[in-house]
Amino acid sequence: MKKLFIASLMASMLAAPALQAAEYEIDTQGAHAFIQFKISHLGYSWLYGRFNTFKGNFSYDAAKLADSKIQLEIDTKSIDSNHAERDKHLRSPDFLNVDKHSKATFVSTKIVPKAGADFDVVGNFTLNGVTKEIVINATKLGEGSDPWGGYRAGFAGTTSINLEDFAIKNILGPASATVHLDLSVEGIKKS
């Protein structure tokens, strides 16, 4: 009986790493992760910007993609559209109201594998104090050992949000109702 217990314990210990997806820390330290956005300017061109400060982690196992999870925490104050006066306006209550809502977060609730390397990440996105479910169209870019003794996995994703869904009044005109988000994240496997 005791032997059987030990055997099963050993078996479960051996099996555990295979069942449990690996944990990754998003490499914001080395800036191999980006949260970019673009929004139409008057309907005539794209305005690009990004969030410079954020952190996050994900769990991922290529064999069990549906069990993967990701969460992100974005410092809204770090918005950067390469124009100090505009960024000041974007941080004001007219847009992100960063004094009141200093963080935007995304927490995945479901991963839906699609064809090839593509999958959907369904999750709750909180921005300006409003939480809404969004879907990120993601794709796996690659994974493997890095030259410095670590192990990395990288993904790209896109999604779109309507400003008014997050209680941000659209004062920029009808062509600018939607913000397109473009994410590129590389995670380093936690040892």
Place this chain on the structure above:
Amino acid sequence: MTSETKGYDRTSRVLHWSVAAIVIGLFASGFWMVDLSYYSSWYRTAPFWHKSVGVLLFLMMGYRVLWRLLNGTATPLASHSKAVQRVSHLTHLLLYVLIFLIICSGYLISTADGRPIEVFGLFDLPSAGELFAEQADRAGVVHKFAAYGLIALAVIHALAALKHHFFDKDETLKRMLNP
């Protein structure tokens, strides 16, 4: 008024009233332009004029301080108590400090990302770069509240001048208007 009392020379008077007019104009334009809609035809031109006139004010104030240092200013009226003289002097000093504080903070907002300030389309005032973190936001807070403070103090300053003119019936206001 005693014969030894020195009044304000012409340059000081012209500078005083010009600065007063410009400060009121800049405050009004600033108060109004921050709430302009994105599609207002003034959205880009109002800040352009506000900044240009702000730089002009800086030059005028620089000249004013220099003029005052070289030529001195009016001596206090003998009819004013020592306390009144001291409070007026402090008020004038604070008005100067606030004006320079507002000009500097305004400069720091617009130049926080390295962009210069275009002055009347004549020349570019270069940026000194980002001197501290969150420069545009922090300088913006200083710019706004120092401006409210300046206008409040200027109202007190004007009311005091009117009080001296109509109640005390002394020379205080007159000597800023006439030689």
